[in-house]
Amino acid sequence: xxxxxxxxxxxxxxxxxxxxxxxxxVHLIARGEQLSALRKNGVTVLSPRGDFHARPHAxxxxxxxxxxxxxxLGLKAYSYAAAGPLITPLLxxxxxxxxxxxxxxxxxxxxxxxxxxxxxIEAVDPDGAVSAVIPPRQAIxxxxxxxxxxxxxxxxxxxxxxxxxxxxPDGTISPRCTAFSQAMMAGGLKCPVETELRSDIWLKLMxxxxxxxxxxxxxxxxxxxxxxxxxxxxVLAMMRETAAIAAALGCPPKISVERRFExxxxxxxxxxxxxxxxxxxxxxxxxxxxAAPIELARLTGVPAPSLELVHALIDLKTTTDLKTTTDLKTTTDLKTTTDLKTTTDLKTTTDLKTTSGRGHS
Numbered sequence: 097x098x099x100x101x102x103x104x105x106x107x108x109x110x111x112x113x114x115x116x117x118x119x120x121x122v123h124l125i126a127r128g129e130q131l132s133a134l135r136k137n138g139v140t141v142l143s144p145r146g147d148f149h150a151r152p153h154a155x156x157x158x159x160x161x162x163x164x165x166x167x168x169l170g171l172k173a174y175s176y177a178a179a180g181p182l183i184t185p186l187l188x189x190x191x192x193x194x195x196x197x198x199x200x201x202x203x204x205x206x207x208x209x210x211x212x213x214x215x216x217i218e219a220v221d222p223d224g225a226v227s228a229v230i231p232p233r234q235a236i237x238x239x240x241x242x243x244x245x246x247x248x249x250x251x252x253x254x255x256x257x258x259x260x261x262x263x264x265p266d267g268t269i270s271p272r273c274t275a276f277s278q279a280m281m282a283g284g285l286k287c288p289v290e291t292e293l294r295s296d297i298w299l300k301l302m303x304x305x306x307x308x309x310x311x312x313x314x315x316x317x318x319x320x321x322x323x324x325x326x327x328x329x330x331v332l333a334m335m336r337e338t339a340a341i342a343a344a345l346g347c348p349p350k351i352s353v354e355r356r357f358e359x360x361x362x363x364x365x366x367x368x369x370x371x372x373x374x375x376x377x378x379x380x381x382x383x384x385x386x387a388a389p390i391e392l393a394r395l396t397g398v399p400a401p402s403l404e405l406v407h408a409l410i411d412l413k414t415t416t417d418l419k420t421t422t423d424l425k426t427t428t429d430l431k432t433t434t435d436l437k438t439t440t441d442l443k444t445t446t447d448l449k450t451t452s453g454r455g456h457s
Contacts, residue, residue: 097279100164100186101125102179104134104154106244107196108170110252111260111285113139113150118282122152123161125182131156133250142247143254145284163188166236166276173197173384177225184229192272193230194262196238198304198369199384200297200392206232207266208294212395219387236273238262239296242285259286263293298342299349303360305385305403306334308370309410312380318368322361332357333402341389344396374414382410 097120101112104124116122116139126134131154138151155161158181167186171179173195183193195201202221205212221227242257260280264270273289280287290296307318310327314320321327335353342349349356370380386407393400 097121097166097275098164099123099166099168099276099279100158100161101152101168101170102158102182102186103170103175104130105170106246106252107240107242108168109134109139109246109250110141110242110244110254111168111170111196111280112152113141113148113252114283114285115279116150116152117148117284118279120279120283122150123164124152124154125156125158125161126154127156129249130246133248137250140251141254142251144256145254145258158182158185161186164191166272166279167191167193169193169195169197172379172381173199173201173220174379174381176202177222177229180229187234190272191234192236192270192276193234194236194238194276195230196240196260197384198240198381199301200388201235201237201384202226202230203232203235203237203265204294206235207264217388217391219383219391232265235265236262236276237265237293237297239293239300241300258284259288261288261290261293261296263290263296267291267293292347294345294347295342295350298338298347299351299356301385301389302335302338302342302349302353302356304368304370305338305389306331306406307360308368308385309382309406310334311368311371312374313406313409313413315371317365318360319364319366322357330402330406334406337393337398337400337403338389341393341396341398341400344398345392380410380414382407382414386410 099115099120100123101108102125104112104126109124112122112124124134134154138149140149141147162185164186167183200217200220202217204217205215216224239261241259243255245253245255247253262273262277264273269289269291277287277289307321310321310331314327321331332353335357339349339353373380386403390400390403390407393403
């Protein structure tokens with residue numbers, strides 16, 4: 097099986113290394129220091145399950161790779177619409193695009209019988225921008241239950257979890273899903289093929305929809321959020337609203353809100369990925385985690401006041417922080433310009449004085 101990994105970061109490089117270890121033909125698409133390290137040294141995975149090393153092909157040019165059987169997306173969902181130059185050269189009819197994303201995917205209503213079949217969710221696929229790059233018929237859903245991080249370029253720290261649940265939007269057990277699942281298992285990963293992947297999506301989202309944005313608003317860890325009475329109540333309210341939306345769409349979560357909450361609380365003093373992205377100045381996954389569930393709440397008539405409140409706060413916070421950054425840059429540019437003008441004026445005055453002195457000699 098030929099697999100191209102677009103976005104060979106923490107998750108992408110980990111999956112690519114495992115697939116390569118299992119015997120698949122793997123091509124990693126990366127850039128910058130990560131690409132240089134992958135080309136020079138391959139991928140080193142440090143894991144409590146046992147360290148290992150792999151040397152898949154690495155490049156920044158998907159044209160060198162050509163059409164693949166599977167394209168595994170290690171990108172954040174907000175990057176999909178602009179990723180056409182990276183993805184299109186890797187596609188042929190029948191190529192499966194495994195989107196390892198959080199939140200509600202752009203293909204959500206594709207292949208789902210009923211009055212909403214094929215409906216576009218504007219929050220995650222504005223004006224069809226993502227569908228134009230990745231046609232829903234080529235999408236394979238993926239819910240990630242693994243945690244990894246880049247320890248240094250080319251070195252991936254596997255923290256916990258090895259399960260990558262996948263599934264076709266129409267719920268069939270397709271040959272391409274079966275083949276990819278077998279390749280993942282050969283590399284030491286769990287990869288069940290689900291007939292009802294949307295239930296898995298909602299189950300994971302129940303936690304992410306609440307803990308992630310609240311962590312950005314408070315700067316708190318998951319354990320701290322769960323322990324504080326006020327944020328505990330807010331998180332539980334958001335989770336119950338999310339479960340109600342899922343049920344209205346025919347995908348009630350497989351476990352209770354309380355059980356899902358306690359599972360997240362046991363993680364303890366761990367920062368959410370959204371908080372780490374925020375602290376690093378990266379864009380946030382607000383659209384797939386908050387805006388899309390709210391859009392679906394309005395579609396189904398489910399009240400979601402807590403989700404709407406937190407989404408408004410996150411939107412204001414990120415917009416304000418962006419403005420602060422812009423203002424800081426403007427101030428810095430103004431200071432630089434002023435300093436440059438002062439230096440120029442000083443030089444001009446000095447030159448004039450020198451010239452005048454020479455005229456009198």
